[in-house]
Amino acid sequence: MKNKTNQSNGKVLFSQYNRGDAIKKLSGLSREDVLYELKVSKLKGRGGAGFPTSTKWMLTAAAVSQEKYLICNADEGEPGTFKDRVLLLEHSELVFDGMVVGAYTIGAKKGFVYLRGEYEYMLSSLEDFLETMRNDNLLGESICGIKGFDFDIEIRLGSGAYVCGEETALIESLEGHRGEARNRPPFPVSKGYKGKPTTVNNVETFASVVHIVMKGGEWFQKHGTDKSTGSKLFSVSGDCERPGVYELPWGTKISELLEIIGAKNTKAVQVGGASGICVNKSQFERTLAYEDCSTGGSIMVFNETRNMLHVLKNFMEFFVEESCGQCTPCRIGNTKLLEGVEMLESDEYTFAYINKLKELGKTMQIASKCGLGQSSPNSFLSILENFKDEIFNGRGGKYGK
Amino acid sequence: MLVVEKNSLTDEIEVLVEKYGKERSSLLPILQEIQRNHKYISDFAQQEIARLLDIHPVEVYSVITFYSFLNAKPKGRNIVRLCRTITCDLLGKENVVAAIERELGIKFGETTKDNRITLEYANCLGMCDQGPALLVNDKVYTELTPEKAVQILNSVR
Ligand SMILES: Cc1cc2nc3c(=O)[nH]c(=O)nc-3n(C[C@H](O)[C@H](O)[C@H](O)COP(=O)(O)O)c2cc1C
Ligand code: SF4
Ligand code: FES
Numbered sequence: 001m002k003n004k005t006n007q008s009n010g011k012v013l014f015s016q017y018n019r020g021d022a023i024k025k026l027s028g029l030s031r032e033d034v035l036y037e038l039k040v041s042k043l044k045g046r047g048g049a050g051f052p053t054s055t056k057w058m059l060t061a062a063a064v065s066q067e068k069y070l071i072c073n074a075d076e077g078e079p080g081t082f083k084d085r086v087l088l089l090e091h092s093e094l095v096f097d098g099m100v101v102g103a104y105t106i107g108a109k110k111g112f113v114y115l116r117g118e119y120e121y122m123l124s125s126l127e128d129f130l131e132t133m134r135n136d137n138l139l140g141e142s143i144c145g146i147k148g149f150d151f152d153i154e155i156r157l158g159s160g161a162y163v164c165g166e167e168t169a170l171i172e173s174l175e176g177h178r179g180e181a182r183n184r185p186p187f188p189v190s191k192g193y194k195g196k197p198t199t200v201n202n203v204e205t206f207a208s209v210v211h212i213v214m215k216g217g218e219w220f221q222k223h224g225t226d227k228s229t230g231s232k233l234f235s236v237s238g239d240c241e242r243p244g245v246y247e248l249p250w251g252t253k254i255s256e257l258l259e260i261i262g263a264k265n266t267k268a269v270q271v272g273g274a275s276g277i278c279v280n281k282s283q284f285e286r287t288l289a290y291e292d293c294s295t296g297g298s299i300m301v302f303n304e305t306r307n308m309l310h311v312l313k314n315f316m317e318f319f320v321e322e323s324c325g326q327c328t329p330c331r332i333g334n335t336k337l338l339e340g341v342e343m344l345e346s347d348e349y350t351f352a353y354i355n356k357l358k359e360l361g362k363t364m365q366i367a368s369k370c371g372l373g374q375s376s377p378n379s380f381l382s383i384l385e386n387f388k389d390e391i392f393n394g395r396g397g398k399y400g401k
Numbered sequence: 402m403l404v405v406e407k408n409s410l411t412d413e414i415e416v417l418v419e420k421y422g423k424e425r426s427s428l429l430p431i432l433q434e435i436q437r438n439h440k441y442i443s444d445f446a447q448q449e450i451a452r453l454l455d456i457h458p459v460e461v462y463s464v465i466t467f468y469s470f471l472n473a474k475p476k477g478r479n480i481v482r483l484c485r486t487i488t489c490d491l492l493g494k495e496n497v498v499a500a501i502e503r504e505l506g507i508k509f510g511e512t513t514k515d516n517r518i519t520l521e522y523a524n525c526l527g528m529c530d531q532g533p534a535l536l537v538n539d540k541v542y543t544e545l546t547p548e549k550a551v552q553i554l555n556s557v558r
Contacts, residue, residue: 079486079525117433117470118526120539157433159468162524176428178467194426237488237529244530274487300488300529314487318524324467 010247012223012231013207015215019093022213023100023138027146029213031061034105038209040217042229047073047165047202048272048296049371053209056199059189060106063197070103070111071174071193071200075158075165077116078273079318080298083233084203086245088115088122091207092129096153098206100138101213103151106199111153114170117160126155162322166370167200169324180326181370202296204233224250228289236261238270238301248288255284257299265304268387273298274315275375277382278308308387309397312379313341319376330373333364337380347396358384402445411449413438418453428454428464432471440480440519441472469523477512477519479557482536486525489532493546497533500547501554518557 026034038054045051060068072095076084087095099111115123130153133139141150156174158164164173168182171193192198208230212220221229228250234257237243241262248257258266270278271288272295279286279293286292302311316338325331340357343349361377368374384391391397402410417434421427431450435442442450442465451458465471483501485494498509501520505513512519528534531543535550542553 076527077525080488080529081525082527082529085527116527117468118523118536118541121541156430159429159433159436160470160523161468173429174426176425176464178464180467235529237532238491302491306491311487314485314490318486322524 010231011249012211012220012247013087013094013204013233014091014247015211017094017210017214020097020133020136020138022097022210024144025213026101026104026149027144031105031107034101034213035061037212037217041208041212041220042217042227043205043208043212043220044228044290045202046204046208046232046296048078048275048294050290050294053201053205056189056201057102057105060108060197060199063190065197067194067196068106068108069193069196069198070099070106070108071167071170071198072099072111072113072153072203072206073165073167073170073200074113074115074119074203075162075170076119076203077162077165077322078275078296078298079315080235080237080270080273080300081296082235082237083245083297085119085122087203087207087233088119088126092126094207094210095203096129096133096206097138098209099153100143100151101209102199102201102206104143104146104149106197108199109150109152111151112174112193113153113155114158114164114174115155116158116165120157123155123157130155161324162318163324163370163372166372169370170200171198178324180324181372183369204297225287225289225291227291232288232295232297234288234295234297234299236299236301238299239263239266239303239306240301250289251287253285253287254279254293257288258284258301261301263301263303266301267304267306268302268308268311268383270298270300270302270311270379271295272378273300274318275372275378277378278311278386279382280386283386307397308383309341309344309391312383313338313345315379316341316376319372323372323376327367327369327373329364329367330369330376333360333368333373334376336360337377341380344391345396347394351392354384402443407445410443410446414446414449414453418450423454425454425456428456428461429468432461432465436471440476440478441474443475444473447473477516479517479538480519480521480536481554481557482521482523482526483509484524484526484528484532484534485522486529488525488529489534492532494533496547497535497545497550500551504551505554518554 043053164179169179173179188198234246271293319334417431447461509520526534533545
C-alpha cells in the first residue's frame with residue numbers, strides 16, 4: 001500500500017505544523033479563547049453534515065457534568081472516501097493534537113478514536129504514537145504543565161458496519177450494543193456516551209482545529225468561500241490519471257478538479273460517495289462547497305464508457321446491506337429501490353412504477369430515522385434524473401449512450 | 402468441544418474481562434479478540450462472555466449478528482475480504498474474483514476444504530485510489546491483478 005497524496009499545494013491542512021505545538025500553546029489560552037478563534041474561523045464539520053464546530057464545542061463545554069467525552073470519528077465508511085486514512089497514517093499529530101485541544105475546550109478527560117475495523121492494520125502504529133505523546137506529556141496528567149488538565153485517548157475498533165459512522169450509532173457501538181442510531185433529541189452534546197455530554201467530530205475536523213489554534217480563525221476563514229471556509233481534503237478515485245487525496249480550497253469547481261486530477265472524457269462525477277449525488281457534464285461548473293455540492297470529500301469519476309445503471313445498482317446493493325433495519329422507510333425502501341434498478345436493467349419497468357419509486361425515495365429522505373436512510377435515495381434520484389437518456393434507452397441502460 | 406478446550410476458552414475470556422473491565426462497553430473489544438484468535442465466537446464462548454459480563458446470552462448473540470466482522474459460525478483460518486464497491490469493481494474486481502475462485506475451487510462465501518481460507522466480500526475498504534483491494538485478516542493488499550491476487554492467497558498459511 002502507498003499513499004498517493006498531493007500535499008505540496010496544501011495551503012491549510014498540509015501547511016507547516018510541528019507535533020505538539022498546538023497543545024503547548026494551550027497554556028496561554030483559555031477555553032473561551034479557543035472557542036472564539038473557532039467561531040471566527042467558521043469551521044464546519046468535515047464528516048459530511050457540516051455542523052459548525054464552535055457551536056458543538058460550546059454546547060458541550062457549557063453542559064454541566066463531571067464527566068464528558070470526546071470522540072474522533074474514524075469510521076470512514078462512505079464509499080470513495082480515504083482521506084482520513086491518509087491523515088491518520090501520515091499526519092497523526094494533526095488528529096491527536098486536535099483531540100487534545102478539543103478535550104481542553106470542552107473539559108473531557110477521556111477521548112476515543114473509533115477506528116473502522118478495516119483499518120486495524122494502522123492500530124499498532126497509532127498506539128505507538130499515543131505512547132510517545134504520553135512520554136512527552138502531551139497526553140496524561142497535567143498536560144504540558146497545565147494544572148488539572150488530564151486527558152487520555154483510547155482507540156476502539158469497529159467491526160464492519162457502515163452505519164456506525166453515524167454519531168449516535170457510533171456511541172451505541174462504543175457502549176457495547178448493536179450500532180443502531182438513536183432518536184434525537186437528546187443530542188450527544190447533552191447526552192452522549194454513557195449518557196454524558198459528548199462531542200463527536202470527524203478526523204479532518206480535528207486536524208483543521210490545530211491549524212486554527214496556531215494561525216488564528218481570521219487566517220483560516222480567508223481560505224475557501226464565505227459559507228465554506230478553509231480547505232477540504234478530497235478523496236479522488238475512478239477514471240482519472242492521478243487518483244489520490246487532494247487538498248483544495250472550498251469553492252473549487254468540479255471542472256477545475258477534473259483538470260487537476262487528469263480526468264478525460266468524463267461523463268459523471270459522484271460527489272459525496274454512495275449517499276451523495278451524481279452530476280453530469282452540464283453541472284461540472286458547480287462548486288464543491290457546503291452551499292452547492294456539499295461533500296465529506298468523496299469524488300468518484302466515471303468516463304464515457306461506464307454504465308450508470310451498473311454504478312447505481314452497486315450503490316443500492318451497498319445500502320440494502322448496510323441499513324441497520326431499525327426503521328421501515330430505510331429497510332424496505334432501499335430494497336424496493338434496488339428492485340427498481342433491476343427492473344430497469346432487464347427492461348421490465350413502467351414509467352408509472354418508476355415514478356412511484358421516485359416518490360418513495362423522497363419519502364425515505366424525510367421519514368427515515370437516521371442519515372443513512374435519509375441520504376440513500378440521493379444517488380437513485382440523481383442518476384435517474386441526470387442520466388435518463390442513457391437509462392431509459394430501451395436497452396436496459398446497456399451500451400451506455 | 403473438549404472439556405480442556407472449554408476450560409481454556411473460559412480462562413481466555415476471564416483474562417479479557419479483566420483487561421477491559423466488567424462492563425457492557427467491554428463487550429465489543431472482547432468479541433473482537435475472540436474473533437481474532439478463533440475466527441468465530443462459539444455458542445460456548447458467547448455463554449461465557451454473557452455470564453462473566455452479567456448480561457443475557459441473547460444480547461451477545463444479537464451484537465455478533467449485527468457486525469459483519471463478527472461470526473457466530475466457524476470460518477477458515479484466514480478470512481479474505483475482497484472489496485466489491487464501485488471503484489474496485491470498475492478497476493477489474495470481477496477478473497480477480499474469477500481467478501481466485503478458479504484457483505481455490507470455491508465460491509465467495511465459502512471456505513476451502515483444508516480450512517485455510519474463507520472468501521468474503523466487503524464494502525469499500527478505503528483504498529479506492531489503488532484498487533482492486535482486499536484484506537487478508539487485517540492486512541491490506543492493493544492494485545490487484547488476477548495473478549497477484551492468486552499469489553497473495555497462495556502465500557497464506
Ligand atoms: C450512515 C452515516 C455514516 C457516517 N459516517 C461517518 C464517518 O465515517 N465519519 C464521520 O466523520 N462522520 C460520519 N457520519 C457523520 C456523523 O454522524 C457526524 O455527523 C460526524 O461525525 C460529526 O463530525 P463533524 O461535525 O466533525 O463532521 C456519518 C453519518 C451517517 C448518517
Ligand atoms: S435510516 Fe436505516 S440505518 Fe438509519 S436507523 Fe433507519 S434503518 Fe437504521
Ligand atoms: S471501492 Fe474498493 S476500496 Fe473503495
